[in-house]
Amino acid sequence: MAFDIYDFTSFNQTIDKALYDNLPPILAMLTEMVIIGVVFLLFYALVGLFLVYAERKVCAFIQNRVGPNRVGPYGIFQTFADFIKLLMKELIPINKADKILFNLAPFIVIIASFMAIAAIPFGKGLHAIDLNVGIFYVMAVSSLGVVGILLAGWSSNNKYSLIGAMRSGAQIVSYELSVGLSMVTMVILAGSMQLSEIVEAQRNGWFIFTGHVPAFIAFVIFLIASTAETNRGPFDLAEAESELTAGFHTEYSGIKFAFFFLAEYMNMFIVASIAATIFWGGWMPLHIPGWEGFNIVMDYIPPFFWYMGKTLVVIFLMMWFKWTFPRLRIDQLLKLEWKYLLPINLFNIILMALIVLMGWHF
Amino acid sequence: MTGNQIMFIIFSAIIIIFSILTVTSRRILRAATYLLFVLISTAGMYFMLNYEFLAAVQLTLYAGGIVVLIIFSILLTSHIEEKFETPALMKRVYAAIASIIGAILVCTTLLNYTFTPGTETAKDVNMNLIGNSLISWGEQGYALPFELISILLLAAMIAVIVVAKKVKTK
Numbered sequence: 352m353a354f355d356i357y358d359f360t361s362f363n364q365t366i367d368k369a370l371y372d373n374l375p376p377i378l379a380m381l382t383e384m385v386i387i388g389v390v391f392l393l394f395y396a397l398v399g400l401f402l403v404y405a406e407r408k409v410c411a412f413i414q415n416r417v418g419p420n421r422v423g424p425y426g427i428f429q430t431f432a433d434f435i436k437l438l439m440k441e442l443i444p445i446n447k448a449d450k451i452l453f454n455l456a457p458f459i460v461i462i463a464s465f466m467a468i469a470a471i472p473f474g475k476g477l478h479a480i481d482l483n484v485g486i487f488y489v490m491a492v493s494s495l496g497v498v499g500i501l502l503a504g505w506s507s508n509n510k511y512s513l514i515g516a517m518r519s520g521a522q523i524v525s526y527e528l529s530v531g532l533s534m535v536t537m538v539i540l541a542g543s544m545q546l547s548e549i550v551e552a553q554r555n556g557w558f559i560f561t562g563h564v565p566a567f568i569a570f571v572i573f574l575i576a577s578t579a580e581t582n583r584g585p586f587d588l589a590e591a592e593s594e595l596t597a598g599f600h601t602e603y604s605g606i607k608f609a610f611f612f613l614a615e616y617m618n619m620f621i622v623a624s625i626a627a628t629i630f631w632g633g634w635m636p637l638h639i640p641g642w643e644g645f646n647i648v649m650d651y652i653p654p655f656f657w658y659m660g661k662t663l664v665v666i667f668l669m670m671w672f673k674w675t676f677p678r679l680r681i682d683q684l685l686k687l688e689w690k691y692l693l694p695i696n697l698f699n700i701i702l703m704a705l706i707v708l709m710g711w712h713f
Numbered sequence: 714m715t716g717n718q719i720m721f722i723i724f725s726a727i728i729i730i731f732s733i734l735t736v737t738s739r740r741i742l743r744a745a746t747y748l749l750f751v752l753i754s755t756a757g758m759y760f761m762l763n764y765e766f767l768a769a770v771q772l773t774l775y776a777g778g779i780v781v782l783i784i785f786s787i788l789l790t791s792h793i794e795e796k797f798e799t800p801a802l803m804k805r806v807y808a809a810i811a812s813i814i815g816a817i818l819v820c821t822t823l824l825n826y827t828f829t830p831g832t833e834t835a836k837d838v839n840m841n842l843i844g845n846s847l848i849s850w851g852e853q854g855y856a857l858p859f860e861l862i863s864i865l866l867l868a869a870m871i872a873v874i875v876v877a878k879k880v881k882t883k
Contacts, residue, residue, distance in 0.1 A: 376715070376716070377715070377716055377719075380716045447793070447794075448793075449740065449742065449743070449793055451743065452742060452743060452746060455746065482765045482769075483765055483766075483837075483839050483840065484765045484766050484769045484840060487766070487769045487773070487840075488765065488768075488769045488772075490769075490773065491769045491770075491772035491773040491776075491777060492772060494772070494773060494776075494777030494778075494781075495753075495772070495776055495777055497777070497781055498746075498749060498776075498777075498780060498781060498784065501781065501784045501785065501788060502742070502746065502784070504788070505742060505784075505787070505788050505793065506742070506793070508793045513788065516788065517785075517788060517789075520781065520784075520785050520788070524781060524785075527777075542841075543840070543841075544840045
């Protein structure tokens with residue numbers, strides 16, 4: 352395969368071997384951990400800043416405005432300026448808050464999203480950890496984020512924060528179910544939970560095409576449920592600004608507020624990359640069986656661009672949702688999950704199992 | 714010392730310290746948060762043993778499920794300024810004696826037993842193996858317990874709905 356020129360496995364092994372040859376094992380391991388940590392932190396920060404900019408531009412485009420346009424060409428340095436502003440802002444201490452939990456909460460939210468990003472395959476061999484329960488692991492660690500939101504809401508000692516946290520808790524706990532079940536549908540098709548194997552299984556066609564009807568239903572459900580799970584509009588009841596000022600992060604300021612903000616965007620990035628990985632083939636180039644010339648040309652586009660392109664398309668879809676749909680009421684939100692998405696999902700799993708058993712997929 | 718040993722020491726220190734803090738803290742939500750740390754470090758232990766499935770289950774069920782449920786019920790019921798009263802001195806003494814005796818018992822049993830390191834290579838527990846043994850009814854199959862637990866859970870869910878349902882007044 353032509354895209355094997357972009358295989359990073361041997362590159363990683365060379366670095367690994369060089370480190371272990373020259374350093375004692377513990378130091379070599381620590382160096383590797385530090386390198387990976389720094390790379391991921393940089394990636395995390397850059398993607399976060401870019402997504403904030405992208406959201407403002409997309410929002411402006413939808414609302415027929417210009418958006419940020421002063422700092423740098425097309426305003427691309429606007430978010431850097433905002434970030435520096437947030438760093439310099441005062442951290443307001445809350446007198447009657449539970450100080451330990453109040454300061455801990457942003458870290459729990461951000462660590463949960465940081466743990467999830469480690470398992471995502473960016474390209475062949477570009478993978479921090481390739482667990483054999485990959486997709487299950489991502490779901491497990493991203494469910495920890497809600498703890499941070501609940502703690503933030505309660506420890507602020509503010510009624511808006513508390514109501515926001517309660518809403519977000521009810522919402523995330525129920526929508527997690529749909530996210531998980533739509534992932535299970537795709538796991539049935541892939542026959543594996545390991546993310547690298549799921550990508551490899553899409554070599555001859557992405558699952559959204561090969562799994563036809565049930566895969567498409569699962570994709571739609573995943574998109575709805577994961578938008579809700581990341582607390583984004585039209586499901587942003589937890590921070591509904593017209594009713595709750597800012598919901599669970601009302602009392603936060605400065606860099607602690609920035610942590611919540613960044614975690615929200617990174618969670619969006621993570622669910623978008625999971626969607627890209629399990630439905631659109633991750634870093635796998637577009638292959639059409641039979642069109643050999645076309646496939647070879649596609650293989651020369653580096654996998655990282657394929658991955659980023661698909662992820663950005665899904666992110667754009669989620670931003671589109673946010674700025675075009677009105678916010679749901681809490682009872683409508685729960686009704687949508689429990690009365691519509693869950694039964695459809697359960698039926699969809701049976702349909703997918705039937706299709707896989709009968710071999711009706713491509 | 715190898716990296717594994719260092720990780721083991723870190724995880725066990727976290728587990729011990731936060732377990733003690735969980736039962737001694739006088740603020741209920743802090744206790745729940747400390748419990749969360751204990752459960753996450755236990756998941757870390759499972760990751761160290763390369764048993765990734767159990768680690769992920771530990772994270773989803775205990776850290777993401779049960780702790781969230783606990784925190785949720787605390788949010789509904791208690792106020793931020795509430796603190797537990799410190800229990801009476803005699804109660805604390807009795808509790809300390811009981812836990813020390815328990816710790817001594819466990820330690821002596823563990824230290825007296827000679828553990829022989831196995832020579833078998835570590836088994837790769839992948840998802841296919843777990844899935845197949847959960848629904849097979851032959852040797853090493855868990856179909857019956859699996860179905861029984863499903864029925865139990867279903868009954869519990871229906872019971873919860875019946876209890877929570879508002880009775881319509883005429």
